[in-house]
Amino acid sequence: NFPQQILDLLASSTEFNSIELAQQWKVDHQKLIGAIKSLLANEGVLATKDVTEKRLELTNEGVQFANEGSPEFLVFQFVGTEGAAQADIMKQPFGKIGMAKAMQAKWVAVDKGTVVRKSTDVVDSTRKYLESLRLGEDVDENQKKELKKRKLISEVNIKGLLVSKGESFTTNLAKQEADLTPEMIASGSWKNKQFKKYNFESLGVVPSSGHLHPLMKVRSEFRQIFFSMGFSEMATNRYVESSFWNFDALFQPQQHPARDAHDTFFVSDPAISTKFPEDYLERVKTVHSKGGYGSAGYNYDWKIEEAQKNVLRTHTTAVSARQLYQLAQEGFRPSKLFSIDRVFRNETLDATHLAEFHQVEGVIAEKNLSLAHLIGVFTEFFKKLGITNLRFKPTYNPYTEPSMEIFAYHQGLAKWVEIGNSGMFRPEMLLPMGLPADVNVAGYGLSLERPTMIKYGINNIRDLFGSKIDLDVVYNTPICRLDK
Numbered sequence: 001n002f003p004q005q006i007l008d009l010l011a012s013s014t015e016f017n018s019i020e021l022a023q024q025w026k027v028d029h030q031k032l033i034g035a036i037k038s039l040l041a042n043e044g045v046l047a048t049k050d051v052t053e054k055r056l057e058l059t060n061e062g063v064q065f066a067n068e069g070s071p072e073f074l075v076f077q078f079v080g081t082e083g084a085a086q087a088d089i090m091k092q093p094f095g096k097i098g099m100a101k102a103m104q105a106k107w108v109a110v111d112k113g114t115v116v117r118k119s120t121d122v123v124d125s126t127r128k129y130l131e132s133l134r135l136g137e138d139v140d141e142n143q144k145k146e147l148k149k150r151k152l153i154s155e156v157n158i159k160g161l162l163v164s165k166g167e168s169f170t171t172n173l174a175k176q177e178a179d180l181t182p183e184m185i186a187s188g189s190w191k192n193k194q195f196k197k198y199n200f201e202s203l204g205v206v207p208s209s210g211h212l213h214p215l216m217k218v219r220s221e222f223r224q225i226f227f228s229m230g231f232s233e234m235a236t237n238r239y240v241e242s243s244f245w246n247f248d249a250l251f252q253p254q255q256h257p258a259r260d261a262h263d264t265f266f267v268s269d270p271a272i273s274t275k276f277p278e279d280y281l282e283r284v285k286t287v288h289s290k291g292g293y294g295s296a297g298y299n300y301d302w303k304i305e306e307a308q309k310n311v312l313r314t315h316t317t318a319v320s321a322r323q324l325y326q327l328a329q330e331g332f333r334p335s336k337l338f339s340i341d342r343v344f345r346n347e348t349l350d351a352t353h354l355a356e357f358h359q360v361e362g363v364i365a366e367k368n369l370s371l372a373h374l375i376g377v378f379t380e381f382f383k384k385l386g387i388t389n390l391r392f393k394p395t396y397n398p399y400t401e402p403s404m405e406i407f408a409y410h411q412g413l414a415k416w417v418e419i420g421n422s423g424m425f426r427p428e429m430l431l432p433m434g435l436p437a438d439v440n441v442a443g444y445g446l447s448l449e450r451p452t453m454i455k456y457g458i459n460n461i462r463d464l465f466g467s468k469i470d471l472d473v474v475y476n477t478p479i480c481r482l483d484k
C-alpha cells in the first residue's frame with residue numbers, strides 16, 4: 001500500500017524527493033508517482049513541487065558490457081595463459097575494440113602475430129563502474145567522463161516530485177466515495193462524506209473493435225453472390241427521387257394507388273424536381289396519355305406537376321430505371337446490374353413491416369431474353385443462398401409483363417413464403433428510353449430484411465432495425481456464411 005507508506009513516511013519527516021525515494025525503496029519511479037497522484041486527489045493532504053534530476057543511464061552497449069564484461073577483459077580472457085593468434089582475436093565480436101583497449105591498458109602485447117598477457121592480475125573496472133552506476137551508486141568523476149566518451153552511459157533528465165505535508169495533512173484518510181447514491185441523498189449522509197474528484201485525464205475504455213450490423217453482413221454476402229455471377233453495382237445514393245423516375249418512367253399511371261400519400265412519403269422541401277431529359281419526358285408523357293409502340297397507353301391527361309413531386313424512393317427499381325435510360329444513351333450493351341439499398345414506404349408498422357427497409361434488385365438487359373432466362377438467373381441466385389425449392393405465381397406490376405412472385409418453401413414455418421417479385425420490363429417502359437426493340441430486360445427484387453431475419457432467427461423486425469435495437473445483438477451476430 002504505497003499511499004499509506006508515503007503518508008507514514010511524511011509523518012516522521014519533512015519532505016522527500018520521489019526519485020531518491022524510488023531508489024531507496026527499490027520500486028519503479030512511475031509507480032511511486034502514481035501513488036502520489038492518487039493522494040493528491042485528497043485536497044490539501046500533500047504539497048508537491050516539480051523537480052528535475054540529471055541521471056546517468058547505461059546505453060544499450062553499456063548494458064551489454066555490464067552483463068557480459070568489457071571487450072578488453074574478454075580479450076584478456078581469450079588470450080589466456082597460453083596466448084592467442086591476433087587473427088583469431090580479430091574474428092571475435094569484441095576483438096577490435098578489445099585489442100585496442102587491452103593494449104592501451106598494457107594487459108596484453110603482440111609478438112609476431114601472437115598476443116600474450118603482460119599482466120597477471122587484471123580487474124574489469126569498466127564493468128564494475130557500469131554495474132555501480134546501474135545500481136544508482138556514485139562513481140568517480142574521471143571514470144564517468146571516460147564511460148561517457150565511450151558512449152556506454154548518457155545523461156538523461158528525470159522529472160520527479162518534491163513532496164511535503166499539505167495544510168490538511170493526515171495519515172488517516174477517510175474513504176472517498178466515488179458515487180453519489182440515492183440512499184445518501186435520502187438519508188442526508190452525503191453531507192459528511194468525502195467525494196473523489198473527477199479525473200478528467202483518465203483514459204476511456206477502448207472499444208475492442210467495430211461491428212457490422214447484421215443487415216450489412218448479409219448485404220456483403222449478397223454483393224459477393226452478384227459479383228460472382230458477373231453483375232455490377234448500380235449507384236444508389238439517391239434516397240429522394242422525383243415521381244418521374246420512381247413511377248412515370250416505370251409506366252405507372254399517375255392515378256395509381258401507390259402514388260397516394262397513404263403509401264408514399266412525399267418530400268415537402270424541396271417539393272419538386274424540375275430537371276428532366278426533355279425529349280424522353282415527352283415520350284413518357286405520350287406513352288401514358290396516348291400510347292405508342294403498339295400499346296394503347298392509359299388514355300388519361302398526364303400532368304408534369306405530378307411527375308415533378310419529390311418522394312422518398314419506394315423501390316430500387318427507380319435506380320434501375322435511371323440506369324437503363326443511361327444505358328440507352330451510352331449505346332446499348334448487354335448488362336447485368338444490381339443494387340442493394342434503402343427504400344421507404346408509408347406502411348403501418350408491425351412485427352414484419354417498417355417504414356424503411358432494404359431492397360435487393362437484379363436487372364439483366366440482353367437481346368432476345370425470355371422469362372426462362374429470368375427464372376434461370378434467380379434460380380441460380382437463390383441456390384447460392386441455399387434456397388433450392390422455388391415456385392412462381394403470376395402477379396401484376398405496372399412495369400413488368402409477365403410478372404411473377406417468387407415463393408420458397410420455408411422448412412421452419414412448414415409453408416411456402418413469398419421471397420421476391422420479378423418480371424420482364426414492359427416495352428412501354430423500355431422503348432421511350434431509346435433501347436433497341438429486340439432488347440429485353442428482366443428484373444427481380446427482394447427485401448434484405450427477410451433473409452436476414454431468417455438467417456439470424458430474429459422474429460420481430462424492430463429487434464433488427466431502428467431505435468430499439470440491442471447493441472449486443474450487433475456485437476454478437478456471427479458473420480454471414482450462406483450455405484451454398
Ligand code: PHE
Pocket residue numbers: 314315316317361397400421422423442443444445446
Ligand atoms: N420493384 C419491385 C418491388 O418493389 C420488385 C421488382 C423489381 C419487380 C424488378 C420486377 C422487376 O417489389
